[in-house]
Amino acid sequence: MKTEINKEKVKIIPLGGLEQIGMNITAFEYEDTIVVVDCGLAFPDDEMLGIDLVIPDVTYLKDNIEKVKGFVITHGHEDHIGALPYILTELNVPVYATKLTLGIIEGKLKEHNLTKSVKRKIVKYGQSINLGCFRIEFIRTNHSIADAAALAIFTPAGIIVHTGDFKIDYTPVFGDAIDLTRFGELGKKGVLALMCDSTNVMRPGFTMSEKTVGKTFDHIFAENATHRIIIATFASNVDRVQQIINSAYKYGRKVIIEGRSMVNVITTADELGYINIPENTLIDIETMKNYPDEQIVLITTGSQGESMAALSRMAASIHRKVTINPGDTVILSSTPIPGNEKAVSRVINELTRKGANVIFQDTHVSGHACQEEIKLIYSLVKPQYSIPVHGEYRHLIAQGELAQTVGVEKDNVIILSSGDVLEIGQQGAKIVDRVQAGGILVDGLGVGDVGNIVLRDRQNLAENGIIIVVMTLEKYSNQLLAGPDIVTRGFVYVRESENLIDEAKHVVSEAVYDCLNGNVNDWGKIKMVVKDSLSDYLWKKMKRNPMILPIIMEVG
Numbered sequence: 001m002k003t004e005i006n007k008e009k010v011k012i013i014p015l016g017g018l019e020q021i022g023m024n025i026t027a028f029e030y031e032d033t034i035v036v037v038d039c040g041l042a043f044p045d046d047e048m049l050g051i052d053l054v055i056p057d058v059t060y061l062k063d064n065i066e067k068v069k070g071f072v073i074t075h076g077h078e079d080h081i082g083a084l085p086y087i088l089t090e091l092n093v094p095v096y097a098t099k100l101t102l103g104i105i106e107g108k109l110k111e112h113n114l115t116k117s118v119k120r121k122i123v124k125y126g127q128s129i130n131l132g133c134f135r136i137e138f139i140r141t142n143h144s145i146a147d148a149a150a151l152a153i154f155t156p157a158g159i160i161v162h163t164g165d166f167k168i169d170y171t172p173v174f175g176d177a178i179d180l181t182r183f184g185e186l187g188k189k190g191v192l193a194l195m196c197d198s199t200n201v202m203r204p205g206f207t208m209s210e211k212t213v214g215k216t217f218d219h220i221f222a223e224n225a226t227h228r229i230i231i232a233t234f235a236s237n238v239d240r241v242q243q244i245i246n247s248a249y250k251y252g253r254k255v256i257i258e259g260r261s262m263v264n265v266i267t268t269a270d271e272l273g274y275i276n277i278p279e280n281t282l283i284d285i286e287t288m289k290n291y292p293d294e295q296i297v298l299i300t301t302g303s304q305g306e307s308m309a310a311l312s313r314m315a316a317s318i319h320r321k322v323t324i325n326p327g328d329t330v331i332l333s334s335t336p337i338p339g340n341e342k343a344v345s346r347v348i349n350e351l352t353r354k355g356a357n358v359i360f361q362d363t364h365v366s367g368h369a370c371q372e373e374i375k376l377i378y379s380l381v382k383p384q385y386s387i388p389v390h391g392e393y394r395h396l397i398a399q400g401e402l403a404q405t406v407g408v409e410k411d412n413v414i415i416l417s418s419g420d421v422l423e424i425g426q427q428g429a430k431i432v433d434r435v436q437a438g439g440i441l442v443d444g445l446g447v448g449d450v451g452n453i454v455l456r457d458r459q460n461l462a463e464n465g466i467i468i469v470v471m472t473l474e475k476y477s478n479q480l481l482a483g484p485d486i487v488t489r490g491f492v493y494v495r496e497s498e499n500l501i502d503e504a505k506h507v508v509s510e511a512v513y514d515c516l517n518g519n520v521n522d523w524g525k526i527k528m529v530v531k532d533s534l535s536d537y538l539w540k541k542m543k544r545n546p547m548i549l550p551i552i553m554e555v556g
Contacts, residue, residue, distance in 0.1 A: 010030045010158075011424075012028055012416075013028075014026045014027075014389070014416050014437075015056050015061075016056035018389065018396065019417065021199060021338070022054075023041060024079055024389070024390060025037070025038050025040060026162075026389070031133065032066075032067050033067060033133045035069055035134050036068065037074065038081070039073070040081060041054060041078055041442075042439060044441070053083075053441075055439070059436040060435040061091055069131035070094040070131050071096070072131075072136055073096065073097035074149050074162070075149065076103075076104040076105070077145060077165065080165070086112075088109075088114055088117075088118050092117060092118065094121060096121050096123050097149075098122065098147040100274050102121075104265060124138070125140040126179075126182075134154065135153075137152040139152060140176060142167050142169035142172050143165050143166055144239065145236045146238055146274050150166060157425040158191070160192055160193045160194075161183070161193070166368070167207045167368055172210060173214070174242065174275075183380040187382040192385060192426065193429075194378065194383035195387045195389045196378070197368055197389065198398070199366075199368035200368040201388075201398045204371050204372070206370055208365040210240070211243075212365060214246060218250070221248070221251045224329040225251070227293060227294065228296045229253070229296070230297075230298040230300060230329070231331040232301065232333065233334055235264070235265045236265050237367075238265065238269045240333055242276065245275070245278075253294075253296060254283045254291055254297070255277075255299060256284070257282065258310045259301030259302065285321050298322065300314075303334035304337055304344060305343025305346060307343070311347060315350035328354075331360070331363050332358065332360040333363045335366070374399065382407065384412060384426065385413075386403035388403075396415050400415055421433035441455075457547065460545070461490065464545050465489055465492075466546055467538075469534065469548065470484065470486075472552075475554050479516075480509075484508040500542075503541075512526065523552050526552065527550040531548045
């Protein structure tokens with residue numbers, strides 16, 4: 001009897017996370033079912049002046065809201081959950097995640113007053129949820145935050161395995177090692193596609209176990225017995241905080257947790273039992289002065305040099321409660337995210353200048369799999385197709401090459417961009433469409449109200465400054481009654497450039513008189529002429545292009 005070939009096809013639509021490390025969100029669609037995996041944010045790059053966060057454009061999901069069955073979240077990092085509170089106001093669908101992940105999400109929903117309206121469900125490892133015509137199983141993995149999960153998505157076209165962010169850690173700080181057996185069982189059943197984390201695909205070998213950092217901390221604590229210790233790490237790295245607390249307890253030190261995001265995550269982890277803090281170990285920052293330096297460990301945010309995080313404020317002497325003293329030992333327990341290297345080295349320099357001893361070697365291990373671990377997952381899962389995710393373009397390409405070395409055919413490696421619609425089944429896979437995708441900028445409480453034009457203006461203002469030309473015209477006769485006056489900001493220091501400003505006024509006056517004498521009554525036209533003539537003058541004189549805003553007032 002011939003086995004019937006499965007001709008079904010499912011659509012995979014990444015809406016973010018494939019051009020950078022951040023803003024991960026992928027939709028899986030079959031007929032009337034859409035399930036969305038993760039909903040992360042990205043942090044702004046240097047060109048995005050004044051922008052706080054970047055969230056994914058979910059226009060496609062809004063247009064198909066009746067099909068969207070829910071968000072399934074792999075783990076509790078910002079690049080996977082950070083956009084949820086913004087997106088859930090527009091797409092109110094249930095959220096499914098493991099216990100700690102959901103605990104962290106709840107903290108965000110509280111801040112945004114969404115706890116009453118959003119349906120949430122805790123899923124355990126090995127448990128499956130049915131959403132439309134998909135069944136989704138959560139599989140235990142290891143990462144730099146506890147309760148991380150990979151997903152096996154059972155679709156009519158076949159099984160798709162999404163690793164989430166993962167590493168293989170045989171000796172995790174909390175919980176059990178990754179469930180490799182389950183990956184192997186799925187591989188035996190036959191897996192249509194593997195979507196695997198690409199972050200560390202360039203690194204050979206294996207990622208070290210999180211436990212190795214604990215040993216390093218023990219050495220540092222022993223060597224710095226007479227100094228205050230300040231450790232900066234990622235707020236979400238609960239296992240790292242656990243190991244710092246273990247060392248602190250062992251060496252008889254009190255622990256202070258500083259930085260809003262750090263306090264939020266550790267409070268949640270403590271309430272849910274994901275961190276074990278011995279009694280009388282934690283103290284409040286207010287009571288720090290009651291203890292000598294050698295009895296204090298401060299765990300803080302700011303390991304990435306973020307300007308408003310606690311460590312940066314300490315380095316810049318603007319932290320209200322902590323002053324860096326000569327002899328303090330400061331440990332940066334993280335690796336700079338690409339693009340943050342400058343900010344991190346600036347903070348290290350400032351701390352060193354204040355007399356602190358800064359340690360940043362061997363105090364961090366990655367939460368992401370290196371080449372050998374990725375190969376192991378491929379050999380267990382044996383996917384027909386490889387769809388690399390979570391990385392910049394070069395990472396995705398490198399994983400595609402790695403997949404071929406462990407048996408995936410070259411034609412079955414699919415590199416997607418955000419917005420691509422991939423139709424995939426056992427008979428083949430091809431990109432059939434593109435949907436709207438990209439970043440929406442969040443500035444303060446404004447979501448999406450700052451676009452490219454506003455950013456361009458901000459860049460122009462930041463680079464060249466602004467000149468405001470003010471004048472008063474009489475209503476009917478169009479006589480110039482006052483001005484033109486020139487006000488500048490960020491262009492030149494006015495007191496030292498009086499001649500330049502006088503000449504500029506002269507240029508504007510001539511332009512205005514030319515208009516009025518030529519019976520030009522249209523104010524829009526007058527403004528254009530003023531702008532053009534002043535712009536030409538300043539370019540010839542100084543080779544600068546400030547933003548010019550003419551303002552005409554009328555007196556009648």
